Amino acid sequence: MSALSVAVVPVTAFAQNCTILMCNNTKQAAIIDPGGDISKIKQQLDKMGASASKILLTHAHIDHAGGTAELAKELNLPIEGPHKGDLFWIEGLPQQSAMFGFPAVETFTPDRWLDDHDEVQVGELTLQVIHTPGHTPGHVVFYNPENKLAFVGDVLFNGSIGRTDFPQGNHPELIASIREKLFPLGDDIEFICGHGPNSTFGHERQTNPFVSDHRG
Structure with missing residues (x-):
């Protein structure tokens, strides 16, 4: 098993979980x-x-992608993701920043768009890419099977799910992404989400009122 370290850095007024x-x-x-x-x-x-x-x-909502262009320039880093379905969100970052009172941001073009079943490499770690539309059309999840850890952005939260009232959000698609693509990975998979505390797919499958096995 390739050892990893994870640090969550809450950023922006939305307390978004940027993860290293x-x-x-x-x-x-x-x-x-x-x-x-x-x-x-x-x-x-x-x-x-x-x-x-x-x-x-x-995905490319402002609280997740707003610092991307600046950081990529400063540290000379390639940008991988999200899925190309979020291109319109990237192109609209300056408008998003103005709307939510963020500092002015630049748009960018990812060096690599990601799709279902792609893989990304971080040192000796391999992350599987899972396309999970619903919150945004181009949302992806990063999953490391070795360490039973997933980075799910704003698809799923501890006790809740992502919003679908933004442009091109789709509630049935989001539910399908969670129940058909994430939950089958296993109850013991821990996930880090875009806001709030970690959880496991098993805990959410049992207790989450939006996607549990027991929902009305």
């Missing part, structure tokens, strides 16, 4: 969803002794 995933063997790290507060993210990299190798995006 580091391969302990190589010290290579991916920055997942750098929504803003770049200085806090770089401080955490230094604290871990991590060498950032790429940015990974689950």
Whole structure:
């Protein structure tokens, strides 16, 4: 099993869980969803002794992607993800920042769009890419089977699910993404979500009022 370290750095006024995933063997790290507060993210990299190798995006809402262009430039990092279905969200980042009172941000073009069944590499760690539309059409989840860990962005939360009232959100699609693509990975899979505390797929399958096996 390839050892990893994970640090969650809450960023922006929305307390979005930017996550640094580091391969302990190589010290290579991916920055997942750098929504803003770049200085806090770089401080955490230094604290871990991590060498950032790429940015990974689950989706392109402002609180997840707002710091991407700046961080990619500063650290000379490639950007991988999300799925191309979120292109319109990336193109609209300046409007999103104005709407929500964020600092002005630049758009960017990912170096690699991701699709279902793709893989991304972080040092010696391999993450499987799962396309999980519903919250946004291009949302992806990153899953490391070895360590039974998933990074689910805003698809699923501890006790809740992602919003679907934004442009091109789709509630039935979101439910299908969770129940047909995530829950089958196993009850013991821990997940880090875009906001709030971690949980496991098993806990949510039992207790989450939106997607549990027992929902009305």
